[in-house]
Amino acid sequence: MTAILDTEQTQKASATPPTKLPPSRLLLIDVLSVGSSGLRSRKMRTALSALGIMIGIAAMVGVLGLSESSQADLRKQIEALGTNLLTVSPGSGFGGGDGVLPEEAAAKISRIGPVEITADVVTLEQSVLRNNLVNANETSGLSVVAADENLLSTLNGALSAGIWLDEATAATPNVVLGSVAAERHGIIDVSGGIQLYIGDEWFTVIGILEPFPLAADLDRSVLIGQPVASELFEVELNPSIVYVRTDPSFVDDVRAVLPATADPATPEEVEASRPSELLETQNAIEDSFTNLFLGLGAVSLLVGGVGIANVMVIAVIERRNEIGLRRALGATRAHIRRQFLTESLLLSLIGGIGGVALGIFVTWIYARSQGWDVVVPTLAVVGGMVAALAIGGVAGLYPAMRAARLAPTEALRAA
Amino acid sequence: MTSAGLPAALELIDVVKEYPGLPPVRALDGVSVRIDPGELLAIVGPSGSGKSTMLNVMGTLDLPTSGSVQIDGREVSNFSERKLSAVRSHLIGFVFQSFFLLDGITAVDNVANGLLYSGVSSRIRRQRAAAALETVGLSHRLNHVPNQMSGGERQRVAIARAIVNEPSIILADEPTGNLDTASSETVMGLLRDLNDAGSTIVVITHDKDVAAALPRQVAFRDGRVELDSALAGAR
Numbered sequence: 001m002t003a004i005l006d007t008e009q010t011q012k013a014s015a016t017p018p019t020k021l022p023p024s025r026l027l028l029i030d031v032l033s034v035g036s037s038g039l040r041s042r043k044m045r046t047a048l049s050a051l052g053i054m055i056g057i058a059a060m061v062g063v064l065g066l067s068e069s070s071q072a073d074l075r076k077q078i079e080a081l082g083t084n085l086l087t088v089s090p091g092s093g094f095g096g097g098d099g100v101l102p103e104e105a106a107a108k109i110s111r112i113g114p115v116e117i118t119a120d121v122v123t124l125e126q127s128v129l130r131n132n133l134v135n136a137n138e139t140s141g142l143s144v145v146a147a148d149e150n151l152l153s154t155l156n157g158a159l160s161a162g163i164w165l166d167e168a169t170a171a172t173p174n175v176v177l178g179s180v181a182a183e184r185h186g187i188i189d190v191s192g193g194i195q196l197y198i199g200d201e202w203f204t205v206i207g208i209l210e211p212f213p214l215a216a217d218l219d220r221s222v223l224i225g226q227p228v229a230s231e232l233f234e235v236e237l238n239p240s241i242v243y244v245r246t247d248p249s250f251v252d253d254v255r256a257v258l259p260a261t262a263d264p265a266t267p268e269e270v271e272a273s274r275p276s277e278l279l280e281t282q283n284a285i286e287d288s289f290t291n292l293f294l295g296l297g298a299v300s301l302l303v304g305g306v307g308i309a310n311v312m313v314i315a316v317i318e319r320r321n322e323i324g325l326r327r328a329l330g331a332t333r334a335h336i337r338r339q340f341l342t343e344s345l346l347l348s349l350i351g352g353i354g355g356v357a358l359g360i361f362v363t364w365i366y367a368r369s370q371g372w373d374v375v376v377p378t379l380a381v382v383g384g385m386v387a388a389l390a391i392g393g394v395a396g397l398y399p400a401m402r403a404a405r406l407a408p409t410e411a412l413r414a415a
Numbered sequence: 416m417t418s419a420g421l422p423a424a425l426e427l428i429d430v431v432k433e434y435p436g437l438p439p440v441r442a443l444d445g446v447s448v449r450i451d452p453g454e455l456l457a458i459v460g461p462s463g464s465g466k467s468t469m470l471n472v473m474g475t476l477d478l479p480t481s482g483s484v485q486i487d488g489r490e491v492s493n494f495s496e497r498k499l500s501a502v503r504s505h506l507i508g509f510v511f512q513s514f515f516l517l518d519g520i521t522a523v524d525n526v527a528n529g530l531l532y533s534g535v536s537s538r539i540r541r542q543r544a545a546a547a548l549e550t551v552g553l554s555h556r557l558n559h560v561p562n563q564m565s566g567g568e569r570q571r572v573a574i575a576r577a578i579v580n581e582p583s584i585i586l587a588d589e590p591t592g593n594l595d596t597a598s599s600e601t602v603m604g605l606l607r608d609l610n611d612a613g614s615t616i617v618v619i620t621h622d623k624d625v626a627a628a629l630p631r632q633v634a635f636r637d638g639r640v641e642l643d644s645a646l647a648g649a650r
């Protein structure tokens with residue numbers, strides 16, 4: 001038998017005077033394994049009690065991720081749109097009737113010093129049909145617009161197929177389709193010389209546009225040249241809207257003089273706005289929703305924390321004997337406290353990691369469905385983990401203290 | 416009766432232990448016992464006579480109300496919590512009636528826990544645990560969990576855990592109390608073997624035959640030592 005017992009004997013013979021005892025020690029790596037032992041042996045309970053934290057963290061990461069993703073998307077739109085784009089449209093005057101912009105409004109505006117380029121569009125009361133046999137009332141909600149040749153460059157637009165209107169094509173019956181309009185008619189390329197019946201004339205499709213950032217109206221339009229519009233439909237070309245691109249440093253100054261310039265007679269009936277500002281407002285509205293959901297996430301975190309505290313208190317009661325045994329094996333109160341604190345921290349860490357993963361997953365799914373780029377803010381991930389650990393620490397503190405305070409003899413009493 | 420100046424493995428001098436209450440319970444009422452290195456003794460006595468209380472005081476799980484407790488030449492009755500933990504970690508091995516093995520882990524890991532709080536690396540703990548399991552004759556059960564073992568086997572695992580840190584003294588509170596006769600005999604035989612190899616062992620038992628088979632008996636009644644066969648023999 002044994003080396004163990006032989007050394008024991010020699011130890012005892014030399015026991016006078018008593019050597020100083022080394023203190024009880026629990027290695028750091030053992031703190032982790034001891035702290036996780038309770039979780040490993042009760043996997044189902046571990047999973048369920050981590051769930052509360054997980055849901056809370058997932059809510060917060062998801063909400064922050066979605067709000068970041070949607071804001072990034074808005075910023076992208078704003079960037080594409082440019083902050084130096086202004087629009088002029090006939091506002092509703094004091095009389096309540098719709099105002100009308102003078103035909104020469106765009107020309108006058110382009111004479112303002114810092115204005116770089118302008119383009120106006122005129123909405124026409126014509127219908128668009130695939131052929132002349134369909135009842136004119138059965139149109140697909142698409143509007144016909146007479147557009148300035150400058151429109152594409154003013155709005156930084158792009159074509160997905162074909163060509164844009166130029167001086168020659170604008171004077172003849174040619175049409176360029178907005179992205180939605182093209183989709184409605186199932187037209188994806190312009191090679192076949194497709195004809196559309198507009199008003200009572202045939203027009204040839206020469207181009208298809210990419211979607212405009214925040215100009216959904218144009219996406220749902222078919223665009224023809226202004227010369228051909230006035231010739232075939234005999235309409236006055238009062239602009240429905242004038243797009244104005246200015247020197248970025250004079251946006252406010254230009255905006256201030258736009259109404260008087262566009263319509264010197266009734267400037268109060270002119271509305272000059274800045275689309276990028278609208279997007280920013282939209283941003284602010286989404287912020288308040290974000291706050292609401294963050295609040296809900298915080299509540300579920302709190303509930304999750306209470307859940308962990310509860311489970312830990314139960315664990316301490318159930319594992320009294322284990323605590324007593326560990327004390328008998330030489331554990332100090334600090335070792336016991338550390339064990340249960342570690343257990344609670346690990347529990348919340350599991351919840352935190354699961355929550356972050358779930359939050360990212362939800363963000364990813366939703367952002368993709370919206371066509372946004374997926375943005376997961378580092379702050380949300382780091383903040384989520386810190387919050388989870390803080391909750392685990394607080395929730396575990398009281399149970400851990402209770403476990404540590406338990407007297408060994410009391411803990412060892414058979415249950 | 417001090418034997419030739421050699422320090423006792425464990426000595427209680429005039430130990431009193433009172434539990435608060437109305438009136439207070441005097442579980443130990445002036446107990447003096449000296450245990451020399453290499454002894455194997457039985458503590459007997461009726462239920463409630465203070466046997467477990469004395470064992471807890473001997474093992475520093477509890478402190479006496481008054482009196483002196485010396486372990487391996489150290490006066491421990493005024494030790495701090497931390498120092499008492501160090502005493503338990505290095506000098507004492509416990510064996511309990513209901514084993515107190517951890518359910519979820521294997522025999523070798525349960526035994527290795529006997530060294531958990533002495534700062535030894537896990538590799539060495541497991542090596543020594545395997546050796547201790549060999550000592551108790553359970554080399555073939557290293558990776559069994561407690562649920563897969565008989566009561567006798569479990570108690571032998573617990574004994575392996577108690578000896579793995581090579582303690583000055585092993586304290587066993589009714590180690591055969593939950594075992595059938597055959598298993599009891601195996602366990603007591605094991606304790607005797609360990610004693611033959613030099614271990615100092617104190618065993619509380621209700622079983623008169625078990626007690627009679629041991630070299631020394633200390634009988635308790637009402638918190639006092641009623642009879643100590645070592646002193647009776649000297650007389």
Ligand SMILES: Nc1ncnc2c1ncn2[C@@H]1O[C@H](COP(=O)(O)OP(=O)(O)OP(=O)(O)O)[C@@H](O)[C@H]1O
Binds near residue numbers: 434435441442464469
């Ligand atoms: N924590 C405690 N608080 C109050 N009284 C206690 C406590 N622990 C033990 N006692 C009392 O001290 C006395 C001695 O108890 P102890 O457990 O030492 O007896 P025992 O000899 O081990 O008995 P048994 O053979 O039944 O295990 C008993 O009267 C018991 O009720």
Ligand SMILES: [Mg+2]
Binds near residue numbers: 466467468588
């Ligand atoms: Mg007892």
